[in-house]
Amino acid sequence: MAKKIETDELTGEIVTPNIEPGATAHYKPNLAAQEHNESLGFPGSKIEGWEEKAIGRMGELLSKYRSLKVYMDTCVRCGSCADKCHYFLGTGDPNNMPVARQELMRKVYRRYFTPGGKLLPGLSGAEDMTGKMLDEWFSYFHQCSQCRRCSVYCPFGIDTAEVSMAARDIMNSVGVGQKYCNEVLGKVLDVGNNLGMEKPALANTLEFLEEDVEEESGVAVRYPLDEVGAEVLLIAPSADFFSSPHIEGFTGYGKVFHEAGVSWTVSSYASEFANFGMFVGNFETMRKVAQRIVDAARELKVKRIIVGECGHAWRVGYSFWNTLTGPFDFLDPKHRTPTHICEFTLDLIKRGVIRLDKSANDDLNVTFHDSCNVARGSRMGDKPGGQFDIPRELIRSVCNNFVEMDQDTIREFTYCCGGGGGLLTDELMELRVKGAMPRAQALHEVMERNGVNTMAMICAICKAQFTKVLPSYGIGMDVVASVHQLVSNAIILGGNRGV
Amino acid sequence: MSGLSALSLVYIALCYGAAAVFITGLVVKFYGYAATPAPLKIPTTPAPTTVPGVIARLAGEALFFTSLFKGNKWTWAGGYLFHATLALALLRHLRYFLVPVPDIVAMAGPPGVWAGALMTLAVVYLYMRRMTVDRTRSISLFADYFALALIGLIGLTGLIMKFAIRTDVTAVKGFIMGIVTFHPVNIPPDILFLVHLPWRWF
Ligand code: SF4
Ligand code: SF4
Numbered sequence: 001m002a003k004k005i006e007t008d009e010l011t012g013e014i015v016t017p018n019i020e021p022g023a024t025a026h027y028k029p030n031l032a033a034q035e036h037n038e039s040l041g042f043p044g045s046k047i048e049g050w051e052e053k054a055i056g057r058m059g060e061l062l063s064k065y066r067s068l069k070v071y072m073d074t075c076v077r078c079g080s081c082a083d084k085c086h087y088f089l090g091t092g093d094p095n096n097m098p099v100a101r102q103e104l105m106r107k108v109y110r111r112y113f114t115p116g117g118k119l120l121p122g123l124s125g126a127e128d129m130t131g132k133m134l135d136e137w138f139s140y141f142h143q144c145s146q147c148r149r150c151s152v153y154c155p156f157g158i159d160t161a162e163v164s165m166a167a168r169d170i171m172n173s174v175g176v177g178q179k180y181c182n183e184v185l186g187k188v189l190d191v192g193n194n195l196g197m198e199k200p201a202l203a204n205t206l207e208f209l210e211e212d213v214e215e216e217s218g219v220a221v222r223y224p225l226d227e228v229g230a231e232v233l234l235i236a237p238s239a240d241f242f243s244s245p246h247i248e249g250f251t252g253y254g255k256v257f258h259e260a261g262v263s264w265t266v267s268s269y270a271s272e273f274a275n276f277g278m279f280v281g282n283f284e285t286m287r288k289v290a291q292r293i294v295d296a297a298r299e300l301k302v303k304r305i306i307v308g309e310c311g312h313a314w315r316v317g318y319s320f321w322n323t324l325t326g327p328f329d330f331l332d333p334k335h336r337t338p339t340h341i342c343e344f345t346l347d348l349i350k351r352g353v354i355r356l357d358k359s360a361n362d363d364l365n366v367t368f369h370d371s372c373n374v375a376r377g378s379r380m381g382d383k384p385g386g387q388f389d390i391p392r393e394l395i396r397s398v399c400n401n402f403v404e405m406d407q408d409t410i411r412e413f414t415y416c417c418g419g420g421g422g423l424l425t426d427e428l429m430e431l432r433v434k435g436a437m438p439r440a441q442a443l444h445e446v447m448e449r450n451g452v453n454t455m456a457m458i459c460a461i462c463k464a465q466f467t468k469v470l471p472s473y474g475i476g477m478d479v480v481a482s483v484h485q486l487v488s489n490a491i492i493l494g495g496n497r498g499v
Numbered sequence: 500m501s502g503l504s505a506l507s508l509v510y511i512a513l514c515y516g517a518a519a520v521f522i523t524g525l526v527v528k529f530y531g532y533a534a535t536p537a538p539l540k541i542p543t544t545p546a547p548t549t550v551p552g553v554i555a556r557l558a559g560e561a562l563f564f565t566s567l568f569k570g571n572k573w574t575w576a577g578g579y580l581f582h583a584t585l586a587l588a589l590l591r592h593l594r595y596f597l598v599p600v601p602d603i604v605a606m607a608g609p610p611g612v613w614a615g616a617l618m619t620l621a622v623v624y625l626y627m628r629r630m631t632v633d634r635t636r637s638i639s640l641f642a643d644y645f646a647l648a649l650i651g652l653i654g655l656t657g658l659i660m661k662f663a664i665r666t667d668v669t670a671v672k673g674f675i676m677g678i679v680t681f682h683p684v685n686i687p688p689d690i691l692f693l694v695h696l697p698w699r700w701f
Contacts, residue, residue, distance in 0.1 A: 080570030153570030
């Protein structure tokens with residue numbers, strides 16, 4: 001990076017800034033190229049008469065999603081959400097207050113869909129859909145990571161994430177797409193993963209991993225690809241195949257299956273758990289990405305689907321898959337679809353199937369970062385709050401040293417890493433760094449006070465984002481860890497007692 | 500309808516007009532929401548998994564504003580005081596709409612008066628807060644201030660009628676019963692009451 005990004009000093013305190021209008025109006029992602037828009041069925045570039053088309057699409061969404069309609073109507077501008085967004089806290093730009101972000105759409109909604117806004121736009125805060133408005137939309141609806149933190153504090157439960165999704169869908173419908181998301185979606189729909197990694201490359205990676213693990217542990221752990229008839233289809237975010245610390249987690253999944261004696265396979269056709277269809281707010285795109293997984297599961301004749309550590313994708317899997325591509329009656333009904341790898345591993349540990357040496361993690365002092373979409377958009381296990389308790393229980397069962405960060409920054413109140421929602425792209429680096437401020441403060445506090453040196457997490461985006469931005473705060477990227485990396489460290493290979 | 504003054508006719512028309520707009524608006528909105536699908540499961544989690552759990556969550560939000568409490572204690576305190584006192588004051592006002600006056604409404608009489616006073620103070624507080632915190636100031640619309648100002652004015656005129664320049668309560672009740680029973684009569688020409696009444700129109 002050429003320019004050093006200004007960051008707040010780490011004090012352990014998250015301070016609400018004074019507002020600074022326009023502070024981040026110049027932050028914008030790159031526009032998607034024609035081919036990427038068209039590959040998703042959107043117009044290649046901004047169309048003639050886009051204003052009218054955009055309003056038309058907005059009307060369609062309002063008639064398809066009750067949530068959007070209610071959210072457009074009910075806000076009373078109480079300000080409860082205003083200081084809850086990490087991007088507002090990090091930048092001070094008032095348009096990054098969730099309520100103001102929503103207002104960008106609500107102004108247009110009032111103008112075209114309410115009697116007051118049609119008759120007296122001035123008095124009711126209604127505005128026309130203009131080029132300037134579209135610019136603001138493109139900028140600020142791409143400064144929302146769709147983390148839902150604001151919705152926790154809203155007396156009406158208004159979820160700005162839903163509003164951002166709708167806005168992005170409207171923009172896509174008139175040919176104003178975001179490059180990063182649309183490019184990634186093109187790749188996953190074409191090749192099967194967000195990286196565009198073809199089968200031979202994937203096969204190589206897995207082979208290499210097998211050699212690595214055997215060399216290190218002396219045990220031949222398998223990392224199978226496209227094996228028909230395996231019991232489990234493992235769907236991981238594709239970053240798990242090569243990034244660090246993702247791959248250390250992926251290594252852990254393999255060891256768990258090995259020790260459980262459960263046959264499993266990765267699919268080259270559906271080698272991606274991430275589903276950016278959610279980020280661009282498009283039902284059909286989201287469904288298509290999810291459909292590949294169902295097709296792969298049928299093709300490979302597996303009995304169950306287990307998924308790896310990925311935050312937004314877990315939300316899609318847990319909350320949406322059934323609507324998008326269900327029912328999953330061709331799988332073994334004994335198991336929940338999808339099953340999270342953390343649920344799977346913890347269950348094996350509890351039943352004593354896996355043997356552990358916790359002391360292998362004794363050099364680590366661990367804290368856990370709740371990923372936003374897992375925390376506020378999903379569940380795990382049978383009980384409310386299982387999404388918080390299961391990963392923690394798993395960490396505690398493989399590590400001796402565990403510390404929580406500040407109450408207001410964990411569980412349902414967790415702060416987004418700053419890179420979610422399709423913003424994990426270089427041109428938004430300044431935003432990403434500033435948006436990570438709240439988490440960096442809370443982490444700093446436990447590093448100073450409790451000597452924490454490891455922050456574990458279960459999301460590929462969080463891992464990629466933190467390794468990239470924490471150094472701007474003077475925190476080394478080696479604090480970032482996968483939960484299954486800790487499992488991988490502690491697991492005693494060779495017991496292989498079977499389920 | 501003979502014998503109604505021009506002033507009364509205007510107020511009577513506004514009363515019915517406001518009621519009609521209010522009811523139609525509610526019905527249209529509710530029907531609109533009910534008729535719109537909700538294809539994806541999107542409750543903010545951790546969410547309850549049982550029906551009683553869902554009812555408890557909703558009741559907590561509706562009766563105690565739990566999310567607002569998490570979000571901002573000061574706004575919660577002002578807002579809660581306002582809504583609770585408004586409810587009590589409204590309960591007290593049912594005495595003008597019902598014959599005979601039910602016990603619970605009669606009982607709400609004395610505290611209802613104090614509730615009216617507290618409510619007016621709460622409105623002033625909420626108004627000041629909206630205006631002075633830079634975040635809320637930057638998002639507030641004309642309508643947000645207007646609603647507060649209007650309610651404040653209603654509270655204030657109500658209090659004046661109670662404590663200072665007392666209005667002819669029997670005539671007021673007569674007028675309101677006339678409206679409620681669709682046999683409108685003349686409105687008492689008391690300027691304070693004329694200002695106090697319009698709450699329904701908004
Ligand atoms: S908390 Fe909800 S009602 Fe209050 S300003 Fe934010 S979105 Fe609007
Ligand atoms: S969803 Fe998250 S990123 Fe978006 S406005 Fe709300 S708090 Fe901010």
